[in-house]
Amino acid sequence: MESADSFDTLKKQLEDCTACPLRGDCQAPVGWFGSLESPLMIVGEGPGGVEDDYGCPLIGPSGQLLDKALWSVRITRDRVYTTNVIKCRPKGNRTPTVEEGAFCARRWLDQEIRLLQPKVILGLGSVALRYFRGPDARITRERGQWYTTTEGIPFLATFHPSYLLRLSGQAQIAAKWEVFHDLEAVKAKVEAAVPGYNWNSGAPVHLFELFRKRN
Numbered sequence: 001m002e003s004a005d006s007f008d009t010l011k012k013q014l015e016d017c018t019a020c021p022l023r024g025d026c027q028a029p030v031g032w033f034g035s036l037e038s039p040l041m042i043v044g045e046g047p048g049g050v051e052d053d054y055g056c057p058l059i060g061p062s063g064q065l066l067d068k069a070l071w072s073v074r075i076t077r078d079r080v081y082t083t084n085v086i087k088c089r090p091k092g093n094r095t096p097t098v099e100e101g102a103f104c105a106r107r108w109l110d111q112e113i114r115l116l117q118p119k120v121i122l123g124l125g126s127v128a129l130r131y132f133r134g135p136d137a138r139i140t141r142e143r144g145q146w147y148t149t150t151e152g153i154p155f156l157a158t159f160h161p162s163y164l165l166r167l168s169g170q171a172q173i174a175a176k177w178e179v180f181h182d183l184e185a186v187k188a189k190v191e192a193a194v195p196g197y198n199w200n201s202g203a204p205v206h207l208f209e210l211f212r213k214r215n
C-alpha cells in the first residue's frame with residue numbers, strides 16, 4: 001500500500017481496508033476525529049459498539065467520560081486529535097491482542113502520526129501503552145511517566161476511561177485524580193512546545209450532534 005500524502009487519501013484507503021479478519025466482524029473501520037492541526041494526539045484502544053455505529057472514535061460511554069476529563073483541564077475534543085490503535089471493532093468488544101494492535105497500527109496509526117506530527121501523544125490504557133512501549137509494559141506501573149517514541153515524540157499513558165467506569169468508590173476517585181494530573185502534565189508539555197495553543201472552543205463538543213448512525 002502506498003503511503004498517503006494527506007488525511008483525505010488516508011481516509012479513503014482506510015475505508016477500503018480488508019487487510020485483516022477483524023474487518024469482517026464490524027460495520028466499517030473507525031478513523032479519527034478532531035483538529036488536524038492539533039499538537040496533541042490521543043490514542044485509545046479500538047472502537048466499541050457505539051463507535052462502530054457512528055463511525056467516530058471515543059463517542060460512546062468511554063468517550064463521554066474522556067470529554068469530561070478533558071474539560072476538567074479546559075480542553076475540547078474539536079481542538080485535539082483522537083484516534084485508536086485498532087480501527088475495526090473486535091467481535092464482542094474483546095480486547096485486541098498485541099499482534100492485532102501492531103498489525104493495524106503499523107498500517108494506519110503510524111501514518112496518522114506522520115501526517116499530524118503531534119508534539120505529544122497521550123495513550124489511553126494498556127493497548128496504546130503496549131503499542132508504543134512493547135508487550136511487557138504495564139499500565140499500573142507505567143502510567144503517568146514520560147517516554148519518547150521511536151519517532152522522538154514525548155509519550156505518556158494514562159488510565160483508559162473504560163477502566164475508570166469499571167471502578168467505584170475511593171478507588172475510582174483516586175484513579176480519576178491520577179488521570180486529571182496526567183492531563184495537566186500533558187497539557188503543560190504541549191504548551192512548552194506550542195505556547196498559547198487554543199485548547200477549547202468555549203464549551204464541550206456534543207459528538208452525537210455531529211455524527212449520525214451509519215446504517
Ligand code: URA
Pocket residue numbers: 044045046047048051056057058059060062063084124162
Ligand atoms: N474505547 C476506545 O479505546 N476507543 C474507542 O473509540 C471507544 C472505546
